[in-house]
Amino acid sequence: MRQVVAQALEHSGFRKGDVLFWAIHPGGRRILEAVEHGLGIDRSKTTWSWEVLQENGNMLGPSVFFVLKKMLGAMKPDGQFGTPEGKLGVALSFAPGVRAEGFVFRVMPKRCELKSN
Numbered sequence: 310m311r312q313v314v315a316q317a318l319e320h321s322g323f324r325k326g327d328v329l330f331w332a333i334h335p336g337g338r339r340i341l342e343a344v345e346h347g348l349g350i351d352r353s354k355t356t357w358s359w360e361v362l363q364e365n366g367n368m369l370g371p372s373v374f375f376v377l378k379k380m381l382g383a384m385k386p387d388g389q390f391g392t393p394e395g396k397l398g399v400a401l402s403f404a405p406g407v408r409a410e411g412f413v414f415r416v417m418p419k420r421c422e423l424k425s426n
Contacts, residue, residue, distance in 0.1 A: 310347035330398030335362035
C-alpha cells in the first residue's frame with residue numbers, strides 16, 4: 310500500500326508529507342488499522358473514516374464518498390486545519406479480492422457569485 314500511494318503521489322508531483330487529508334474506505338476496523346499501519350499514518354488522520362464506520366458500518370467501496378462529505382463539511386477556515394484551500398488529500402477505497410482504487414485531490418475554495426439586476 311505504501312509503495313502504491315507513493316507512486317501515485319510521485320506521478321502527480323507530490324510526496325506523502327504533502328497530504329493533509331486521508332479519506333479511507335471504512336470497510337471495517339481491520340481495514341482502517343491495516344491502512345494506518347501500512348501507510349504509517351496516525352489515527353488522527355483517519356478520524357472521519359472511523360466516524361463513518363461507527364455511524365453506518367461498511368457500505369462497501371462507495372462509503373469513501375460519505376467520508377469525503379463528512380470531511381469537507383467539517384472544514385472551516387478557522388478550523389483545526391487552518392484554511393483548507395489548496396491542501397492535498399488522498400482517497401482510497403477497497404473492493405472484494407483486495408482490489409484498491411483511489412485518487413489524489415486538492416481542496417479548492419468554494420466559489421459564490423452574486424449577480425444583481
